[in-house]
Amino acid sequence: MPISILPAVEADIPAISRLQVAAFASHPRMPMQWPRGYTADFYAYKEMGDREDFQDSANHYWKAIDSETGEMVACADWSFHLESDVEAGEKLTVESGPPESWPEGGNWELKRFYRLNTRRMIGDYIGKQPHIMLNVLTVLPEHQGRGAGRQLIQWGVKEADKLHVCMCLESTPAGLALYKSMGFVVREVVAANMHDFGWKEPYDEEAAHRIFMVREAR
Ligand SMILES: CC(C)(COP(=O)(O)OP(=O)(O)OC[C@H]1O[C@@H](n2cnc3c(N)ncnc32)[C@H](O)[C@@H]1OP(=O)(O)O)[C@@H](O)C(=O)NCCC(=O)NCCS
Incomplete structure (x- = not known):
């Protein structure tokens, strides 16, 4: 199989940001979250966030390369939370207003809704357990x-x-089969009512789903 994986380096960040955008471009939630599409200020915001995450020593970025062409075809970002005395969800701060770099027209309330739920679910299902979280796989x-x-x-x-620690992630419906096959179990499905967040058209319920999954320590 001509795909190999290796740790990403900081110089990969612009390509990783673009890869993540490309992989999610056809996801039906994207026009709800970013009604103006992928503008220059959106890319700047995205890349800045990815660079900050990369520089956080708890984070581990990995990339998958097509060995025949050298192209980066996939990436993953993990964060390791190995102290057991800290309530895990508390580390995820959710500001009441958007950051300065927030792209014009982006749906901040929708982003905040999901972030608040992520924080709550980490608290509810992980609590103080040391764990590894998969932040993004694309x-x-x-x-x-x-x-x-x-x-x-x-x-x-x-x-x-x-490390004998548990793991957690939030999946889209597309990722469920893969994660289940690796031992993750669904704990909760969060669904935003998109009409409460400014979306006027009908939509497929699954577009609004984020599925919190846990894999127990072994
Ligand atoms: C979901 C995703 C991460 C899987 O990665 P992938 O490299 O395509 O998957 P793999 O080739 O390693 O296959 C692993 C499993 O994923 C599932 N899978 C892969 N491609 C699939 C497809 N086209 N349709 C449905 N399931 C698929 C299968 O269960 C597969 O297991 P199998 O090989 O035993 O049949 C990837 O397809 C993706 O990024 N999708 C869109 C973005 C997204 O929703 N990412 C979020 C995941 S949280």
Whole structure:
């Protein structure tokens, strides 16, 4: 299989930001979250956030490369929370207003709704347990189904089993089968009512779903 995985370096960040945007571009929630589309200020905001996360020593970015072409086809961002005396959800701060870099027209209230729920669910289902969280896994659409996603997850699962810690993530409906096959179990499905967040058209319920999953320590 000509896909290999390796740790990302900071110089990969612009490409990683673009890869994540490309992988989620057709997700039906994107026009609800970013009604103006992918503007220059959106890319600047995205890249700044990814760079800050990369520089956080708790985070581990990995990339999947097509060995034949050298192209980056997928990436994953993990954060390791190994202290057991801290309430995990408290570390995720959720400001009441958007940051200065927030792209014009972005749906801040929707972003805040999901972030508040993420914080609550980490508190409810992880509490003070040391854990590893998968923040993002993305595979370019034309390279999906080639095993890149599974290889990236396998790295995190191996680390968690070495450390005997639990894991958590939030999945889209598309990622469910992969995560279940790696031992993750659904704990809660969060669904925003998009009509409360300014969306006027009908929409597929699944577009609003974020599925919180946990894999117990082994
Ligand atoms: C979901 C996703 C991460 C899976 O990564 P991937 O590299 O395509 O998956 P893999 O090739 O490693 O396959 C792993 C499993 O994913 C599932 N899968 C992969 N491609 C799929 C497809 N086109 N349709 C449905 N399931 C698929 C299968 O269960 C597969 O297991 P199998 O090989 O035993 O059949 C990737 O397709 C993706 O990024 N999708 C869009 C963005 C997204 O929703 N990401 C969020 C995940 S939280």
